[in-house]
Amino acid sequence: QVQLVQSGAEVRKPGASVKVSCKASGNTFSGYYVHWVRQAPGQGLEWMGLINPNSGDTNYAQKFQGRVTMTRDTSISTAYMELTRLTSDDTAVYYCASLDDFDYWGQGTLVTVSS
Amino acid sequence: QSALTQPASVSGSPGQSITISCTGTSSDIGGYNYIAWYQQHPGKAPKLIISEVSNRPSGVSHRFSGSKSGNTASLTISDLQTEDEADYYCMSYTTTGTLFGTGTKVTVL
Numbered sequence: 764q765v766q767l768v769q770s771g772a773e774v775r776k777p778g779a780s781v782k783v784s785c786k787a788s789g790n791t792f793s794g795y796y797v798h799w800v801r802q803a804p805g806q807g808l809e810w811m812g813l814i815n816p817n818s819g820d821t822n823y824a825q826k827f828q829g830r831v832t833m834t835r836d837t838s839i840s841t842a843y844m845e846l847t848r849l850t851s852d853d854t855a856v857y858y859c860a861s862l863d864d865f866d867y868w869g870q871g872t873l874v875t876v877s878s
Numbered sequence: 879q880s881a882l883t884q885p886a887s888v889s890g891s892p893g894q895s896i897t898i899s900c901t902g903t904s905s906d907i908g909g910y911n912y913i914a915w916y917q918q919h920p921g922k923a924p925k926l927i928i929s930e931v932s933n934r935p936s937g938v939s940h941r942f943s944g945s946k947s948g949n950t951a952s953l954t955i956s957d958l959q960t961e962d963e964a965d966y967y968c969m970s971y972t973t974t975g976t977l978f979g980t981g982t983k984v985t986v987l
Contacts, residue, residue, distance in 0.1 A: 798976065807881065807981035808916070808924065808967050822975050826880075858923060862914070862969070862976065864935060866926035 765789040767859050767869035774875045775849050782845040783872045785859030791840040792816030795861040799833060799844045802871075803855040813862075814842055849876045879903060882968055882979035889985040890958045898982045900951040900968030908949040910971040915944055915953045918965045928953060960986050 770784040785797060799811040812823035814833040821833050827846070835842045842859060854876045861867040883901040890896040900907065900915075907913060913931045916924035926935055928944035931951065941956045951970070955962055963986045968979035 800978075807965075808918075808969075808978040809881075810969075810976045810978055812975065824975055860923075864926070864929050864933075866935065868923040871923060 765791075765861075765865065765867050767861075767867050769857075769859060769869035769872045772873040772875070774877065776878055777850055777876055779849050779876075780845060780847040781849060781874050782843055783857050783859075783874070785842045785844070785869050787840040787842075787867075792835070792837065792842075795863055795865055795867065797833075797835070797842040798860050798862045799831075800858045800860055800862075801855040802858070803852070806855075809855075811844070811857075816842065846874075849874075851876050879906065879972075879977065882906065882970060882977055884966075884968060884979040884982045886980070887983045887985065889987055890955075891987045892958055892960065894958050895954060895956045896958060896984065898953045898955075898966055898968075898984070900953070900970075900979045902949050902951075902970055902977070904949060905974075906949075906970040906972040906977050907946065907951050909973065911946075912971045913944065913946055913951045914969040915942075915951075916967045916969065917962075918967065920964075924967065955984070958986055962986060 766788045768786045796813045798813040814821045832845045856871040859869040915928035918924040931946045932944045943954045966982045
């Protein structure tokens with residue numbers, strides 16, 4: 764059984780960057796893409812993009828292109844999502860997830876952007 | 879399109895059936911058969927309850943069912959239970975990636 768374990772909460776100032784990690788335990792990254800989804804306080808789910816852990820290919824939502832970078836390190840079964848030029852609107856819980864029938868989700872990482 | 883359109887809230891009494899709609903376009907719901915529904919309780923990660931329009935993952939109650947017609951997908955919850963009170967999100971593959979619905983809060987009266 765795969766578990767996705769994310770890094771801890773982060774606090775950043777406006778204009779800064781944040782990098783969130785997502786480590787797969789159990790069966791590593793075999794057979795699924797890693798998607799990143801965020802949820803602002805009291806708001807809905809927002810798809811940010813995905814990375815194919817095998818090839819490293821990415822597909823970003825248009826809204827985040829130029830500001831998000833998704834990478835992976837297969838040697839440690841970890842995916843990363845870096846978001847730059849943060850504003851208060853980026854305050855949210857960030858999830859990594861498989862978004863398929865496996866239904867793997869990380870526990871979420873709260874990123875707070877505040878001066 | 880920034881999000882698929884769902885009603886903000888739906889309510890029903892225990893034992894009743896409710897239906898949540900999810901409206902998109904031919905570039906998402908109308909063009910793909912990967913439509914999923916997620917249930918999210920407060921403070922928890924979402925949980926998959928329907929995949930590929932109408933498939934129920936193992937362990938999901940048979941009271942949940944999904945369908946699609948044209949550019950609109952629907953989730954029906956039959957025999958509504960108190961534990962069904964949660965937020966529900968539809969999700970669709972699109973020509974450019976993946977898109978979630980605006981979310982529907984289900985209240986059990």
